Amino acid sequence: MKENLPHVVIVGSGFGGLHAARVLAGKGVRVTMIDKRNYHLFQPLLYQVATAGISPHEIAYPVRAIFQQQKNFEFVMARVWGVDFARQVVLTESGEVPYDYLILAAGASVNFFGNPSLEQNALPLKDVSDAVTVRNHVLRMFEQAAHEMDGRKRQALLTFAVVGGGPTGVETAGALSELIRLVLRKDYRKINVENVRVLLLEAAPFILGGFPPALQAAARRSLEEKKVEVRVEAKVSNYDGEKLMLESGEVIPTRTVLWSAGVRAASLMNTLGLEQDRIGRVRVLPTLQLPNIPQVFVVGDAAYLEENGKPLPMVAQVAMQQGRHAAQNILAALAKQPLQPFRYHDLGSMATIGRNAAVAVTFGLQFRGFLAWFVWLVVHLIGLIGFRNRLIVLINWAWDYFFYDRAVRLITRE
Amino acid sequence: MKENLPHVVIVGSGFGGLHAARVLAGKGVRVTMIDKRNYHLFQPLLYQVATAGISPHEIAYPVRAIFQQQKNFEFVMARVWGVDFARQVVLTESGEVPYDYLILAAGASVNFFGNPSLEQNALPLKDVSDAVTVRNHVLRMFEQAAHEMDGRKRQALLTFAVVGGGPTGVETAGALSELIRLVLRKDYRKINVENVRVLLLEAAPFILGGFPPALQAAARRSLEEKKVEVRVEAKVSNYDGEKLMLESGEVIPTRTVLWSAGVRAASLMNTLGLEQDRIGRVRVLPTLQLPNIPQVFVVGDAAYLEENGKPLPMVAQVAMQQGRHAAQNILAALAKQPLQPFRYHDLGSMATIGRNAAVAVTFGLQFRGFLAWFVWLVVHLIGLIGFRNRLIVLINWAWDYFFYDRAVRLITRE
Incomplete structure (x- = not known):
């Protein structure tokens, strides 16, 4: 050099x-x-x-x-x-x-918006170690619930609140519900999966702000089909690690709050x-x-x-x-040339909800369901770096799709 | 139930x-x-x-x-x-x-044999978090060496001592030397890989105790071909994180001691x-x-x-x-039947040193080189649990073999 x-x-x-x-x-x-x-x-x-x-x-x-x-x-x-x-x-x-x-x-x-109770007790999802922490935490809740005799404590262990209805919150809630209902139900035979709650809480009157209203509604229906309870106009005010408080005064007993609200x-x-x-x-x-x-x-x-x-x-x-x-x-x-102003070329937005379900908007066209999901898969595979990573992620996705499995159900030391 | x-x-x-x-x-x-x-x-x-x-x-x-x-x-x-x-x-x-x-x-x-300096400063290799710690540590040594101006400090960063000449120590030293000489040399163009030292220290007069002497010698030659300095009758007495002391009085400045001696x-x-x-x-x-x-x-x-x-x-x-x-x-x-005494059926032992190089002994037969390495690959692939893991490990091994690459060169938060 x-x-x-x-x-x-x-x-x-x-x-x-x-x-x-x-x-x-x-x-x-x-x-x-x-x-x-x-x-x-x-x-x-x-x-x-x-x-x-x-x-x-x-x-x-x-x-x-x-x-x-x-x-x-x-x-x-x-x-x-x-x-x-x-x-x-x-x-x-x-x-x-x-x-x-x-x-x-x-x-x-x-961004926890200066709320210390959330900063301390809610789990963010921004880097690799956050994601591993969330994985460990969710699996640990199931391990504890498997031998928890107190019904109320067990219900709090099996209630998962995702805060924030943007693409990350929607994708996390959908994937979490599928993990529980398609995979973990086989691992934890003693736990009745019907009792497990996954909530998606959004402060605005709609999820996926910025998407066309028809796709917002489609995403919400998809989430509800996957047993996610979608709650709009639900503003979170406090979380002490055991009870999630909403501004409405409602209290949701839960041991897990995933924060993707800002x-x-x-x-x-x-x-x-x-x-x-x-x-x-x-x-x-x-x-x-x-x-x-x-x-x-x-x-x-x-x-x-x-x-x-x-x-x-x-x-x-x-x-x-x-x-x-x-x-x-x-x-x-x-090169002593004039500098150019930046112009954004919006290629569109997409969010996946789970198996065969996604919403996408691009060049004025709206997609939903299987087609949007397939486009989402291709775009994200191409976005990965390295042929090996693409191949291995593709194998993992195909395996999970056909066998209702997830590869990495590990609780590791952090 | x-x-x-x-x-x-x-x-x-x-x-x-x-x-x-x-x-x-x-x-x-x-x-x-x-x-x-x-x-x-x-x-x-x-x-x-x-x-x-x-x-x-x-x-x-x-x-x-x-x-x-x-x-x-x-x-x-x-x-x-x-x-x-x-x-x-x-x-x-x-x-x-x-x-x-x-x-x-x-x-x-x-087992650190009650040596507190080793227990505190040497890195064990017994569970998943140990292995991730070693990976992070080795890569961090290279990151630091890349901008270390002091020649002696740089040499200590680039000296890696593996203690213990059993199968784990042999396999670790061989794999570490190949990681450095085949992969990291491309990542760190400023570092002269000829200056990097990988030592394998064993207290006994031979490595791979329990293997036939001919295979011990073959393993040692393979390691030396892969630029591992094999030192037998080298007893470690103290390690303060910067200087590794041998009982002979020799001092090896190194920031990395991997412990597989007991x-x-x-x-x-x-x-x-x-x-x-x-x-x-x-x-x-x-x-x-x-x-x-x-x-x-x-x-x-x-x-x-x-x-x-x-x-x-x-x-x-x-x-x-x-x-x-x-x-x-x-x-x-x-079933009120008499209990049977245990009899061990020894299927043999093997240790791999790296690409195309391993030693194995089974049913009185000795193997070395490519054949032993290939048998080692097959035995270990079969030992893995789950078809998906076997497939993905096979892809990773094949990729590394043909492209001199390693997939997981990540420094993660522990």
Whole structure:
């Protein structure tokens, strides 16, 4: 790697950082990616790790392996503390990394909206260790219920509340209900699966906000067919680990609250002294640059940019497109070309509910049922990195589909 | 399950407990297996989890899934504190479990021979979490070495000592050296792989004690071809996390000591007030019963039994055969038939060193090289539980073999 080439530093190995680095392959720059994890995580399938369907390594791919062939690429595994914009250095736990251009693709973290009882007792679903914790916890509830004599305690062990009716909440609730009703019922013959409750709680009057109303209704029917109790206009106020309180005053005794009701920009963004929105995102120019700091770009969940008067959503598609766009703008700047404003190309949205059931909207067309589910499968298989991972996930999905099984019903030490 | 049938309790879901429970399928008894883990672990491939080749769930299979079809079987996930032989109950963290017959198949734990510096700083390799810890640790050493400027510190990061020249130590050292020289060299282009040292330290004058001398020599040559430094008559005395001291006075600066130099019977055996050998095993009669307590059988690594004046080895084959034998003796006792003494059928031993290299001895015949390696592959694939696991491990092995890759190079939170 030539030392005198311009140095582009990318913070974050998520979708935004990954796609930025790929655009810079073979170009006249040095690239250094920094992340506290040594892998890229395919977040859209994280809920399947949590529900014992696939193993973490099938959706987590080592960054160094992804970029093995990219000669101008280096990786530093380190936590990032902050950025000194004046001196143009990134501050990490293993020293300072100077940059000529910087792409901040730090992503998002879970947002409990300042509710300490939820932060302490509800289970988030944001990274690999969260997903393994959820899997262990759900299976442990069944192990305890299998020899719990007290009926009320057993019912609390067998009540699972998923909070948040966005795609992650919908997919988690559907997969959890299928895990219980199709697989665990065979493992725990003493437990009457009819007594197991899976609730999906959403504060708004509808689930899958942003989807067309017809698909919202279809998703709700699919969930209810899979025995998920869907509750809209249900606002959660407190959870002490045993009782989930709603703002209506209702109390739901449960030992499990899965939290997928909110995200906010990664905490790194709070350290930069920049203008942020209420969930921590940093305002960027249409070129994705920081106002007044033209060497620094912010992309993905950590960036706030409006289009047609509305903020862009915090989804993988935006992060990927912005990552590529920021890298292209850096190449343009190096070539003394004008920088281009970012335009989002919305390829559509989809959410799967379970076997043969999904909803999707793309190019103005709406899909539901088996067809949407099949499209969902193909899109997510292609999104995985590495032929081996695709093959093994496909084998796992086919096996579960035909044999009503789940491979990873393990309770591991955390 | 009929409540009035005799109740056989099995403590432990390892090879001994598993094979005992299978013999009791469909017989006129109730069976309850108790283990603190909810899975059966195929220990012989644990070193491949530690060296990033396979994922934990491929060698860990849920106990409830194994026995889903066995109607007279129940599972209790709980830690066992002890046994009250007078009252015939097993004492667990979730209550007492009464038994008519008891099979103790508690297995073994790591033995640091009372050396606190090793216990604190060396990494054992006995269960799934140990293996994941080793994998994370080895990869973290490379991440740190990639930006360590101090030459001596870098060399300590890149020196890996495996202590113990039995099959586990040999297999771990061989797999670790191949991971580094075939895979990680591509991930860490800045690290000169010629500087990486993998040492195998054995206190005896030879590795693979118990194997014929010709195979010991062949294994040593194979290891040395794979750049493992084999050191015999090397007794470890102290390790502070940075410097490994040998009894000879030699000091090896290293940040990694993997400990596979000794095992002892599980600590449960110390609570029973029974006669034990120096590594905690409980003496049993040839029928595998405890002397004077005919309802209680001990099998596998926790049992001490001599044959032809020599103690039986602590290996999977003995545990499986004893598990089956104890179950058959219980059925004989219930049928008022005489109990049979246990006879070990030694099917042979094998150890793999790496690609195309293994040693095996069976029925008086010795194998080495590609043939032994191929036999090793087939035997271990068959030993795995579940067609899906066999298929996925086979795909992983084939992939690694042809592409010099390892699937699971992840550093995960522990």
